[in-house]
Amino acid sequence: xxxxxxxxxxxGMSNDARSVVIALVSTIVFFTALVLVITNSPxxxxxxxxxxxxxxxKDSFPEVLRAFWLNIKIFCVAEVFILVxxxxxxxxxxxxxxxxxxxxxxAIVYTDFFRGIPTILLIFILGFGVPALGLSGIPxxxxxxATVALIIIYSAYVAEVYRAGxxxxxxxxxxxxxxxxxxxGQSLRYxxxxxxVRRVIPPLLNDFIGLQKDTALVALIGPVEAxxxxxxxxxxxxxxxxxxxAALIFVSFTIPLARLTDYLNERSRRRRLAAGIAA
Amino acid sequence: MRRFRIPLVLLVLALASVAAGCxxxxxxxxxxxxxxxxxxTNPCAKDQLPLVNGGKLxxxxxxxxxxxxxxxxxxxxxxxxxxxxxxxxxxxxxxAVAEKLGxxxxxxxxxxVPFNNSFKPGPKDFDFDINQISYTPKRAQVVDFSDSYYDVxxxxxxxxxxxxxxxxxxxxxxxxxxxxxxxxxSYDYITQNIQPSQQPQxxxxxxxxxxxxxxxxxxxxxxxxxxxxxxxxxxxPGGKIVGQFPTVGSQExxxxxxxxxxxxxxxxxxxxxxxKDSGELAQIQQTWLSDxxxxxxxx
Numbered sequence: 001x002x003x004x005x006x007x008x009x010x011x012g013m014s015n016d017a018r019s020v021v022i023a024l025v026s027t028i029v030f031f032t033a034l035v036l037v038i039t040n041s042p043x044x045x046x047x048x049x050x051x052x053x054x055x056x057x058k059d060s061f062p063e064v065l066r067a068f069w070l071n072i073k074i075f076c077v078a079e080v081f082i083l084v085x086x087x088x089x090x091x092x093x094x095x096x097x098x099x100x101x102x103x104x105x106x107a108i109v110y111t112d113f114f115r116g117i118p119t120i121l122l123i124f125i126l127g128f129g130v131p132a133l134g135l136s137g138i139p140x141x142x143x144x145x146a147t148v149a150l151i152i153i154y155s156a157y158v159a160e161v162y163r164a165g166x167x168x169x170x171x172x173x174x175x176x177x178x179x180x181x182x183x184x185g186q187s188l189r190y191x192x193x194x195x196x197v198r199r200v201i202p203p204l205l206n207d208f209i210g211l212q213k214d215t216a217l218v219a220l221i222g223p224v225e226a227x228x229x230x231x232x233x234x235x236x237x238x239x240x241x242x243x244x245x246a247a248l249i250f251v252s253f254t255i256p257l258a259r260l261t262d263y264l265n266e267r268s269r270r271r272r273l274a275a276g277i278a279a
Numbered sequence: 280m281r282r283f284r285i286p287l288v289l290l291v292l293a294l295a296s297v298a299a300g301c302x303x304x305x306x307x308x309x310x311x312x313x314x315x316x317x318x319x320t321n322p323c324a325k326d327q328l329p330l331v332n333g334g335k336l337x338x339x340x341x342x343x344x345x346x347x348x349x350x351x352x353x354x355x356x357x358x359x360x361x362x363x364x365x366x367x368x369x370x371x372x373x374x375a376v377a378e379k380l381g382x383x384x385x386x387x388x389x390x391x392v393p394f395n396n397s398f399k400p401g402p403k404d405f406d407f408d409i410n411q412i413s414y415t416p417k418r419a420q421v422v423d424f425s426d427s428y429y430d431v432x433x434x435x436x437x438x439x440x441x442x443x444x445x446x447x448x449x450x451x452x453x454x455x456x457x458x459x460x461x462x463x464x465s466y467d468y469i470t471q472n473i474q475p476s477q478q479p480q481x482x483x484x485x486x487x488x489x490x491x492x493x494x495x496x497x498x499x500x501x502x503x504x505x506x507x508x509x510x511x512x513x514x515x516p517g518g519k520i521v522g523q524f525p526t527v528g529s530q531e532x533x534x535x536x537x538x539x540x541x542x543x544x545x546x547x548x549x550x551x552x553x554x555k556d557s558g559e560l561a562q563i564q565q566t567w568l569s570d571x572x573x574x575x576x577x578x
Contacts, residue, residue, distance in 0.1 A: 235462030
């Protein structure tokens, strides 16, 4: 009986509305079941007080938020350098002709090597190794060297994203530019790169979400950023709630970036489709 | 009707996996509950103790095991020292307590317990953990602490040519860049009592802090006094102990960590009390930490 009436109600709806209702009911049932299973498990009270303790949260959230300022600073500085350095590497790698072979080879070695090396290792090598050399005039600050390590690693990734963009520009574009009298450099500067960059904005943002989280690795060589502050608070209280506070702060920064990426993705897809139809 | 199928299948699968995860946790029961019926027996008798691994006393500490807390040549998974050697202060104390509880050396097993794991929720995989963990009232809300087996003072290590190498007061450290291993009361001492003008640095391990000291990224490394002697003797030959810090508030001490409300805590405390009364604990301290008592106190 119950099922009959439901399907009759659903039957009276448009397909779209029915999908929405089914998705809604399915979601509610799923999450209610999940919550019930978790909260009724024997260890839940203990897990709850270890990870979701309101008093600890209230004490540590402002401290973690203050420490997060360092993550933002590192992220912003690194971001600018990465965008420039990576584009340079990608352009070098796209240079045609046998004369540029040594440069191309260097760019290939760079991207291969630094995508393969663990970020943690590079942070340790630069952060502890370089200042220990005792060279005068070289900064000893851990934050500076950790940021340099992030720039080096992420430039390798982002260079590959740029390269994909450059290669996706049809060779006829370059040929047309050259036939109009532009030099190789001008063609790259005014025709190829602008199109390439526009196409790779979504994957670029994707890498920056990764970078934003990896700023936490800076803590390995001493600076107290959000994650480390949470760790300090955790060991002071023997309670893991400060990590939840740190996670919330990171997520509240990442989600807008992720939504923006999706939006730009969708927009560029629509544009490409429209362009395809027009052609 | 076909439209229903996919979400339903997903839902069933999801529920099944959740239920399975739940079930597998239940199948790993915690320590056996007190045996019913026996009333007049000594709760600290060896066969009455709730052990994680029946018949054996499982003791945890972190890896690497640093001197002077642990000694001997590293075996198997252990680095720097071997807790099962009986050498080093904490190893010796652990075996002395084990003996008081009625365990021979062969009946003691060591297990690696990273600091975070010593206070994670749920059942523990050790009977007690001995890892230079300082008692604080907040921590004691989550785990049981034994009584003190070592009253500890914090101290600061610096390179001999550092600007704080000749400091004589806490105020002299005010403008220094200080560092400490994460999760330690050493860090708390910096932020609460020294309150330096520069943000103190924090390291995952003692080794990372030492590397930073050598790289001159910090002027001073704050650690407990016995560790400071190890650091200056072995790790930083060009370093010195600037001084130890005066106690602020109540005396800081190291305690063993146990499951909250563990019946074992009382038994460990009884053992410790006997070791203190007989002078055995002082003897062990004399053996392993004897040369580690004198350092000027910073005012």
